Amino acid sequence: MSPSDQISIPPEALGHPLIDMLNLHRFIFCPGCLIGTVITSITSCLKERGLTSKDYAIVSGIGCTGRSSGCFKAPAFHTTHGRAIPFATGIKLANPKLKVIVLSGDGDLFAIGGNHFIHAARRNAEITVLCINNNIYGMTGGQVAPTSQIGDITSTTPYGNVEPPFNLVSLAAAAGATYVARWPGYDTLRLQKSIFKCIDNQGFSFIEVLAPCFVQYGSKNRLGDAVEMLEWLKKQVRIKVDWPPHQATFDFKKGIIICGEFVEEEQEGFSKKIEQLRIKAQNKKIDKLIKDSE
Amino acid sequence: MLKSKRTPILPPPSPEKKYEILIDSEQCDGCELCLTFCPKDIIEISEDKFNSRMLHYAIVIKPEECAGCRQCERLCPTVSLYILETEIKEVINNE
Amino acid sequence: MSKARFQEKRILTTGNYACAEGAITAGCLYFAGYPITPSSEIAAYMSRRLPQVNGTFIQMEDELASITSCFGASYAGMKAMTATSGPGFSLMAESIGLGVMLEAPAVIVTIMRGGPSTGQPTNASQSDVYQTRYASHGDYEIIVLAPSTVQEMYDLTIRAFNLSEKYRIPVIVASDGILGQMMEVVNIHSNIELVERKKPQVPPEKYKPFEAFDDDLVPGMAIAGTNYSFYVTGLTHDIEGNPEMTPEAAEVLIKRLCEKIRKARPQINDWEEKHLDDANIVILAYGINARGVPEVVEQARQKGYKVGLVRLKSLWPFPDELMERIGQMGASKVIVCEMNNGMIIREVQRFRHLFMVSGITIPTTIPFSPKFIYEKLMKEV
Structure with a gap:
C-alpha cells in the first residue's frame, strides 16, 4: 500500500479558517513545538479583529522563532540576530497605522538584542513583542541562554549553568512596558485574550510565552518528550491575577512559574508624541527661537 | 494524555450544533498535542497509517462526542486540524 | 523620476549641515542616528528640520539599532538615512549586509575619523575606504561616494539617495572630519532630479519580492501597509523569498546582487x-x-x-x-x-x-x- 492511498481526507476538504493567512510550507518546526501554536494564535486574533495584510507587519530575529515570520502571509521581515525590535520601530514610525508584531526568541530578544528591548520599552514604541521562551538556544544546538536556570545542562554548560537567569516579566516591567503578561504556550485561550489586548494597546506590549524545547532543553536535562515536558511545565504553572511583576517567580528548581497579566496601563505611544513634535516644529515662532539660540 | 488533566472551559452543550473534526493527514506530523489536551479523548494517533512524509497522523476515534471546545484547533502547531461547525435544523413541533 | 523645485540661493554652511539639507532635498523623511564625533551635527540638524517636513527623527540606543531601523522605515515606504563615524560604522557593518540582502534603499553617511578603535575622534582621515567597501561579510557590491567640497556634500547626498532608490541598495557617503566641520558657500539649485524606487510590476497575488523583470536586475519593491504580502529574509533566498540552502540558490542570488551594481557602473561612476x-x-x-x-x-x-x-x-x-x-x-x-x-x-x-x-x-x-x-x-x- 502506497502512502498516497492512506489520505483520510482529500486536501480540498481542508478549509482551515486560517489557511489564507499562513504559508504552510514555511512551518519548519519540530513536531510538538509550541511555536506553531503561537503563530496560529496570533493569526486567529488578527483574523478576528478583521485585520488584513495591509494592516500589520511581522518582524522576527534569528533562531527557531526567527523563522516564524515567514509563516505569515503579510509583510514579514526576517532580520539579523537581535535587531528585530529596531527594525519594527522603524516600520512603526514610518507608518504609524500598521500594527507591528515582533516574534522572537529569548536569546534573540534578551541576549544580543537586550539593549534594544529595554530602550523600545522605555520610549514606549507601539509594538507588540512576543518572546517565545524555551530557556535555551535551540537552532544553534542547545547552548546556554540568558533565561537558562542555574544548574541547567546545556551544550556550553556541561557541568551545569552557574549564571542566574533574567526574569523577563520583571525586566519588561522595569523598563517601562505598558502591557506585560506571561502565559504557558498551551494555554491558548488566555494567550489569545492577551494578544487582543496587545493589538489594542497604545504602547509597548510584551508577552512571554513558555514553549519548552524538548529537543535541546528536554533531552539534555532529562525532561522527556514534548508531551512529558508540557506535563512538567503544567505542574509548575500558577496563574495569578493582579500579581506584581517583581514577584513573578520563574524557577524550575522550586517548581513555581507565576503566570498572568502583570502590567496593564495606558500611556501615550511614541509615534503619537512624534506627531505632536511635528506640530510644534511647524510653528514658525519656535523655529525662530531655536535658530536664534544657535 | 496529561496526568494532571483539568477540564477546560467547555462550551455549554448545544444540541442544535454538530462538530466535526477535520484533519489534514499530509500536514499533520503526529505531535500528539491535540489528543493530550482533548477533554474527551476522542483523538488518537494512527498506529498503522502514515502520510507521505512517513509520519503517523492524528485520527478521530469518537467523532460524535466532540463538544466543540476547539482546544485542539487552537493548539495544533501545524494548522492541520480544525473543527467544522454545522447547525442541525430541527422541525419545531408546536403540538 | 520626479523633479523638485527649490528657490535658488547661496548659503554659507558646514559640510554636515549641507549633507543633512541635501537629504531633506532628496526627500529623506526618516533619520535614525547615534551621537558620534564628528558626525553629530547631521543628527542635530535633522532633529530640527525633519519634524518641519513631516519627517521622523529618532536617536536610537546605538548604531546597530540606527541602521536596522532605517531599513525598517525604508520597507515602510520612507527614504531613510543614518550618519555615523569610524567606530559607529564598524557596528553597522553587519546590517549593511542585511540591507544588501533585503535590497532596502538607505543612505549611510560616514564621516571618517582617525582609527583604529577610538583613534582620533576630532580629526579627519581616509582610513575607512576599505571598510566602506568590505564592511559586511559575504560577497557583495556596494556604492560609495566621496565628496571633497561642502557643495559636493550637498550634491552627492542627493545623488546617494537617487542611486539607492534606483538600485535598491544602501549607499554610503564617505566624507571626513574636516569636510564635515568646515564652512563653504553652497549653491542650492532650483531644479533637482529625484529618483523614486521601482514599484511592484505585478498585482499582489502574483508578486514575488525578488523577481527582477527588467535588464537592470532590480526587482520592484513592495512596502508594508499596502495589499502586497511578502517575506524578505537575510538568509539566501529564491525569488519568492523562501530560504534556500542549495549551492545553486546562492549562485543565482549573489550573482544578481553583484551584477545589478556591476552592470550599472557607467551610470554610477x-x-x-x-x-x-x-x-x-x-x-x-x-x-x-x-x-x-x-x-x-x-x-x-x-x-x-x-x-x-x-x-x-x-x-x-x-x-x-x-x-x-x-x-x-x-x-x-x-x-x-x-x-x-x-x-x-x-x-x-x-x-x-x-x-x-x-x-x-x-x-x-x-x-x-x-x-x-x-x-x-x-x-x-
Whole structure:
C-alpha cells in the first residue's frame, strides 16, 4: 500500500479558517513545538479583529522563532540576530497605522538584542513583542541562554549553568512596558485574550510565552518528550491575577512559574508624541527661537 | 494524555450544533498535542497509517462526542486540524 | 523620476549641515542616528528640520539599532538615512549586509575619523575606504561616494539617495572630519532630479519580492501597509523569498546582487578630470585630500611638466574603465594621494600592466599641502 492511498481526507476538504493567512510550507518546526501554536494564535486574533495584510507587519530575529515570520502571509521581515525590535520601530514610525508584531526568541530578544528591548520599552514604541521562551538556544544546538536556570545542562554548560537567569516579566516591567503578561504556550485561550489586548494597546506590549524545547532543553536535562515536558511545565504553572511583576517567580528548581497579566496601563505611544513634535516644529515662532539660540 | 488533566472551559452543550473534526493527514506530523489536551479523548494517533512524509497522523476515534471546545484547533502547531461547525435544523413541533 | 523645485540661493554652511539639507532635498523623511564625533551635527540638524517636513527623527540606543531601523522605515515606504563615524560604522557593518540582502534603499553617511578603535575622534582621515567597501561579510557590491567640497556634500547626498532608490541598495557617503566641520558657500539649485524606487510590476497575488523583470536586475519593491504580502529574509533566498540552502540558490542570488551594481557602473561612476589628454603623469586623489591637487597640477604645467588630474567622486564600484582609458591615453605613471596606508592605490595597482603606479600614502590626519605634493611629484618626474 502506497502512502498516497492512506489520505483520510482529500486536501480540498481542508478549509482551515486560517489557511489564507499562513504559508504552510514555511512551518519548519519540530513536531510538538509550541511555536506553531503561537503563530496560529496570533493569526486567529488578527483574523478576528478583521485585520488584513495591509494592516500589520511581522518582524522576527534569528533562531527557531526567527523563522516564524515567514509563516505569515503579510509583510514579514526576517532580520539579523537581535535587531528585530529596531527594525519594527522603524516600520512603526514610518507608518504609524500598521500594527507591528515582533516574534522572537529569548536569546534573540534578551541576549544580543537586550539593549534594544529595554530602550523600545522605555520610549514606549507601539509594538507588540512576543518572546517565545524555551530557556535555551535551540537552532544553534542547545547552548546556554540568558533565561537558562542555574544548574541547567546545556551544550556550553556541561557541568551545569552557574549564571542566574533574567526574569523577563520583571525586566519588561522595569523598563517601562505598558502591557506585560506571561502565559504557558498551551494555554491558548488566555494567550489569545492577551494578544487582543496587545493589538489594542497604545504602547509597548510584551508577552512571554513558555514553549519548552524538548529537543535541546528536554533531552539534555532529562525532561522527556514534548508531551512529558508540557506535563512538567503544567505542574509548575500558577496563574495569578493582579500579581506584581517583581514577584513573578520563574524557577524550575522550586517548581513555581507565576503566570498572568502583570502590567496593564495606558500611556501615550511614541509615534503619537512624534506627531505632536511635528506640530510644534511647524510653528514658525519656535523655529525662530531655536535658530536664534544657535 | 496529561496526568494532571483539568477540564477546560467547555462550551455549554448545544444540541442544535454538530462538530466535526477535520484533519489534514499530509500536514499533520503526529505531535500528539491535540489528543493530550482533548477533554474527551476522542483523538488518537494512527498506529498503522502514515502520510507521505512517513509520519503517523492524528485520527478521530469518537467523532460524535466532540463538544466543540476547539482546544485542539487552537493548539495544533501545524494548522492541520480544525473543527467544522454545522447547525442541525430541527422541525419545531408546536403540538 | 520626479523633479523638485527649490528657490535658488547661496548659503554659507558646514559640510554636515549641507549633507543633512541635501537629504531633506532628496526627500529623506526618516533619520535614525547615534551621537558620534564628528558626525553629530547631521543628527542635530535633522532633529530640527525633519519634524518641519513631516519627517521622523529618532536617536536610537546605538548604531546597530540606527541602521536596522532605517531599513525598517525604508520597507515602510520612507527614504531613510543614518550618519555615523569610524567606530559607529564598524557596528553597522553587519546590517549593511542585511540591507544588501533585503535590497532596502538607505543612505549611510560616514564621516571618517582617525582609527583604529577610538583613534582620533576630532580629526579627519581616509582610513575607512576599505571598510566602506568590505564592511559586511559575504560577497557583495556596494556604492560609495566621496565628496571633497561642502557643495559636493550637498550634491552627492542627493545623488546617494537617487542611486539607492534606483538600485535598491544602501549607499554610503564617505566624507571626513574636516569636510564635515568646515564652512563653504553652497549653491542650492532650483531644479533637482529625484529618483523614486521601482514599484511592484505585478498585482499582489502574483508578486514575488525578488523577481527582477527588467535588464537592470532590480526587482520592484513592495512596502508594508499596502495589499502586497511578502517575506524578505537575510538568509539566501529564491525569488519568492523562501530560504534556500542549495549551492545553486546562492549562485543565482549573489550573482544578481553583484551584477545589478556591476552592470550599472557607467551610470554610477563619477569623477572629475583635468589635462588627461596629453598627461604623462596623472595624480589621482579623492575626498578632502584632493583639494590641493589642482594647484599642484597647474604649477607643474607652468613648469612644462605634462601632469593630469583625476578626482574620484565615487570610490566603489571602482572605475575600471577610467583606469583603462588613462592607460590608452598614454600616461606612463599614476600617483595616488591618500590619507591612509594605501587603499585605493591597491585598486589602481591592478592596472600596472598599463602604467606605473606610485603613491603618496601616509596615515595622517591633515590633508597634504600643495607644496608637499609638488615636492613628491618632482621626485617622480
